[in-house]
Amino acid sequence: MLKSFSSTQKAYIAGFLDADGSIYARAKPNHTYRYGFQIALYVVFFQSAKDKENFMQVCRLIGCGRIRERSDGILEYVINKTDNIKEFLKCVQPYVVLKKKQVELMLRIIDVKKRGKTKNDFESLLKLVDSYRELNYSKKRKHRVLTP
Amino acid sequence: MLKSFSSTQKAYIAGFLDADGSIYARAKPNHTYRYGFQIALYVVFFQSAKDKENFMQVCRLIGCGRIRERSDGILEYVINKTDNIKEFLKCVQPYVVLKKKQVELMLRIIDVKKRGKTKNDFESLLKLVDSYRELNYSKKRKHRVLTP
Numbered sequence: 001m002l003k004s005f006s007s008t009q010k011a012y013i014a015g016f017l018d019a020d021g022s023i024y025a026r027a028k029p030n031h032t033y034r035y036g037f038q039i040a041l042y043v044v045f046f047q048s049a050k051d052k053e054n055f056m057q058v059c060r061l062i063g064c065g066r067i068r069e070r071s072d073g074i075l076e077y078v079i080n081k082t083d084n085i086k087e088f089l090k091c092v093q094p095y096v097v098l099k100k101k102q103v104e105l106m107l108r109i110i111d112v113k114k115r116g117k118t119k120n121d122f123e124s125l126l127k128l129v130d131s132y133r134e135l136n137y138s139k140k141r142k143h144r145v146l147t148p
Numbered sequence: 149m150l151k152s153f154s155s156t157q158k159a160y161i162a163g164f165l166d167a168d169g170s171i172y173a174r175a176k177p178n179h180t181y182r183y184g185f186q187i188a189l190y191v192v193f194f195q196s197a198k199d200k201e202n203f204m205q206v207c208r209l210i211g212c213g214r215i216r217e218r219s220d221g222i223l224e225y226v227i228n229k230t231d232n233i234k235e236f237l238k239c240v241q242p243y244v245v246l247k248k249k250q251v252e253l254m255l256r257i258i259d260v261k262k263r264g265k266t267k268n269d270f271e272s273l274l275k276l277v278d279s280y281r282e283l284n285y286s287k288k289r290k291h292r293v294l295t296p
Contacts, residue, residue: 098202
């Protein structure tokens with residue numbers, strides 16, 4: 001796993017993430033969850049499937065995600081387990097330039113997600129999740145009603 | 149300039165180049181050149197203009213290119229002077245993973261371009277330039293007639 005890697009390997013992955021990666025969180029409606037929403041976290045790398053063989057080298061270097069081939073010929077390498085995301089981001093954080101704010105926000109979300117138990121905590125968490133819309137230039141705004 | 153930078157800075161740029169950069173050469177028809185073609189060399193980085201401020205940080209780090217804003221909202225940072233490309237690629241080469249072959253081919257093209265004087269040399273150079281089509285997955289094939 002990345003933690004054991006050299007500083008130049010971590011810096012390489014930071015550059016790759018900055019250029020072509022994405023860090024974001026989503027509140028997915030799901031009635032089996034306590035307040036009606038599942039908070040899903042993502043770090044994703046994208047590359048053309050034409051370059052699969054080489055891209056797999058980078059994926060193996062990262063080592064804690066899974067590959068998915070989209071129907072439009074794009075490969076996604078997705079890290080979505082909270083502990084893996086945290087460990088991954090802690091490793092690359094010192095070298096990230098473009099996505100500094102996204103990294104900080106994700107680490108804060110993970111922190112609040114682990115800590116929070118009350119409805120108020122969950123509402124704070126949703127606000128943090130929504131902050132990604134501004135950082136990542138998404139125009140959509142969501143209005144959510146928590147259950148119960 | 150990049151030469152004076154730390155190994156982690158060079159590795160970061162290598163990751164950025166691998167994820168979202170492009171290395172290529174073109175033979176542009178130009179009757180003022182000896183054999184009717186100008187060999188133009190490029191290392192280009194791409195990023196959305198929405199993230200201009202942060203992207204400029206990376207561009208300043210590289211320091212030897214120029215920025216261009218396309219009408220489709222994409223920023224290009226272009227290095228096209230032969231000596232700058234050579235120095236840049238020598239710096240990032242040890243850290244590049246995905247574009248190893250493109251880097252090697254460009255350094256070979258620069259070498260042949262500087263050395264070659266005869267029509268045979270120029271024909272060899274054109275063959276090398278055409279090799280980028282395979283490496284970069286372009287389907288077009290060119291048939292060129294040299295002058296005089």
